[in-house]
Amino acid sequence: MKQNRRQFIQKTAASLTLAAVSPMAFGRNEVLNTSEPQSKPWIELSKSAYLHNASQISRMANEKPVVAVLKNNAYGLGGVEVSKILDQSRHIFGMAVVKDTTALEMRAAGVSKPILLMGDFDEELAGELVKQNITLSVHSEPSLDKILKIGRSEIKVALYIDTGLGRMGLPYHKSVKIAEKIKKYDHLTIEQTFSTLTTPKDFATEQIARFENIISQFDNKGIPTGLKHLAPSYSILDLPSSHQEAVRPGILLHGSFPLAHMDEAAKYPLQVTYKLKAPVVRLEKLRAGDTIGFSRFYKVETDEWIATLPIGWADGYYSGAENGAKVLLGDQLYRVVNVNASHANISLGAKTKIKVGDVATLIGSDHPEITPEGFGKLVDGHNYLQINYKESIPKMVYETF
């Protein structure tokens, strides 16, 4: 949904007020009061885990700086909250996002490092973006025209070059012409030049050659290129020649590897940065023959205690969790046996000490089977599943877990 500038600024101001009232709570739509029993899920973030991961990622790339990709609400974990944490890391050059409003929200929340807008912007927000020192991407000829229409104030831009992903960016063979045009405007400063690699190694290598060839043409023509970066998480680990002057991970920041069993995982230990939690809101002993769910998905074989958690696929929790995921309650793991839109059911067995109000950890660092990767393995999914978590899930930021 589009919103105009005034609505946007009102929304941002309101969210900042909420954060000020309750320093522990960072949720933009809701405030979590930890002294009250909870009836909804929430996400906890660890500052120290994010800062640790930022430094590990830089180490993977020979201490080069890191451009943190925090698109899609930082893969569901809270774009603003995560950007505020990473703003404090000396390994982070800046943030990269896809939405104009996200860039402004991060700035309004106090982020001081460069914020690169990789996607397009709404013309109504153009003036504000420039005023807030957001770096605008030139990804097509019309996008440059749009930037030129903003006026003559100083504008930082990034050249977004398509070397073969075929999705966004200036086709590399056309990019010199546009860069020459940018050079003619004194008020435009090229702060960054970037492209994105595909995963097949042979083609990624070809893309790097295309990028480096274009950069040398820019150099010959005296066109500045600023900080050059190519590598998402996969390439950082797979292809050292992709590192250029900075690396540009998303998933690694949150402590997950893009693919399971990557060899480097052991060499560069990352920390899981978040926990997804939800309280038990109902506890009932179901009888043999009872079933759970609209489709009667789970059939109770012998009398057993079933807990209900107030989280489901409408919150972005993976519906496939009912095919083998586990949650931690107390110090024990229990099986998820059903996921509906707003609820998940957990099998506790014939006897239980669990009570209504006890808090389940659905994802976290406490046990290998509930880490994002452990969860992904149990449900036969990938490591990016948190990306669907709804923005409305409140976030709590801790110094460390």
Ligand SMILES: *Cc1c(COP(=O)(O)O)cnc(C)c1O
């Ligand atoms: C998403 C994205 C990244 C980060 O990808 P990961 O696999 O999460 O590291 C980097 N660059 C661009 C342009 C992206 O869109």
